[in-house]
Amino acid sequence: MKKKKKFYENIMLVLLMGVILLASKRASLPASGGGEEKYDVPIIMYHAVMKDEGRSGKYVITPEVLREDIEYILDMGYEPVFISDIINFVYSDSPLPQKPIVLTFDDGYYNNYLYAYPISKEYGIKAVISIIGKHTYLQSESGEKQAESYSHVSWEQLKEMSDSGLWEVGNHTYDMHNTGKKNGLLAASGKNTEEKNKNIISDITKLQDLIKENVGVTPKTFVFPFGSYDENTNALIRDLGFEATLSCIEGINEISRGGNTELLYRYNRPAGVSTKEFFAGIFNK
Ligand SMILES: [Zn+2]
Numbered sequence: 353m354k355k356k357k358k359f360y361e362n363i364m365l366v367l368l369m370g371v372i373l374l375a376s377k378r379a380s381l382p383a384s385g386g387g388e389e390k391y392d393v394p395i396i397m398y399h400a401v402m403k404d405e406g407r408s409g410k411y412v413i414t415p416e417v418l419r420e421d422i423e424y425i426l427d428m429g430y431e432p433v434f435i436s437d438i439i440n441f442v443y444s445d446s447p448l449p450q451k452p453i454v455l456t457f458d459d460g461y462y463n464n465y466l467y468a469y470p471i472s473k474e475y476g477i478k479a480v481i482s483i484i485g486k487h488t489y490l491q492s493e494s495g496e497k498q499a500e501s502y503s504h505v506s507w508e509q510l511k512e513m514s515d516s517g518l519w520e521v522g523n524h525t526y527d528m529h530n531t532g533k534k535n536g537l538l539a540a541s542g543k544n545t546e547e548k549n550k551n552i553i554s555d556i557t558k559l560q561d562l563i564k565e566n567v568g569v570t571p572k573t574f575v576f577p578f579g580s581y582d583e584n585t586n587a588l589i590r591d592l593g594f595e596a597t598l599s600c601i602e603g604i605n606e607i608s609r610g611g612n613t614e615l616l617y618r619y620n621r622p623a624g625v626s627t628k629e630f631f632a633g634i635f636n637k
Contacts, residue, residue, distance in 0.1 A: 408623035415467040462503035482522030485559035507566035522573040526559040536577030
């Protein structure tokens with residue numbers, strides 16, 4: 353009798369574990385099929401792309417690595433989308449592909465135009481470039497010869513990327529990215545919060561106007577320099593009309609209709625990790 357009881361207890365335990373396993377598996381899998389209401393969306397954060405492998409590091413990868421990443425992403429059935437596709441899914445009726453992913457490039461480097469843009473055209477995939485306005489402005493004004501390692505895109509190049517339909521432009525501030533302490537908006541100058549807020553608003557609005565004037569689009573996405581924000585800056589960005597903000601915190605975004613598009617998580621893609629290894633940690637979450 354005692355043995356039988358133990359047997360049933362074991363059966364119940366196995367069943368219970370099965371249910372838990374199924375539930376956790378379900379939660380971690382990307383939604384399948386069209387017309388879903390919820391998706392797990394990884395966002396990848398790239399910066400510079402340089403041919404010189406000696407320069408590879410935390411924020412620099414080679415074009416070969418980028419190409420491998422893109423081929424792997426596509427092989428795994430993921431489809432790169434814009435942040436605005438996510439915004440339109442969340443706040444409007446637009447659908448998303450079965451397995452959405454977002455590839456973001458921060459700071460607006462010329463090497464994105466030089467290497468990432470041709471690769472994106474080759475594979476027909478979407479990406480997001482979020483520029484620091486002052487660098488693009490100065491590059492465009494000076495007309496200086498561009499270098500792979502440090503130059504930024506010009507308005508003309510940015511417009512070409514945007515016009516291709518494959519690149520979306522994000523706002524990464526006009527000139528609030530060069531603070532010594534790497535805390536971006538939180539280092540805004542001003543005697544008090546009111547004055548600081550005024551400076552933040554004028555900086556970001558300046559870049560919105562410049563992008564509108566030179567590229568013909570109005571960014572809906574704001575990328576916090578160094579991922580630094582607080583409640584105050586968050587509210588300011590929302591009031592400026594941005595519909596999504598990107599953080600530097602790692603994690604998978606649970607995107608649902610009517611849900612949240614603020615402070616979206618991103619995975620930084622450093623050099624020195626194989627494509628498979630890097631994405632295994634993301635796709636298997
Ligand atoms: Zn940046």
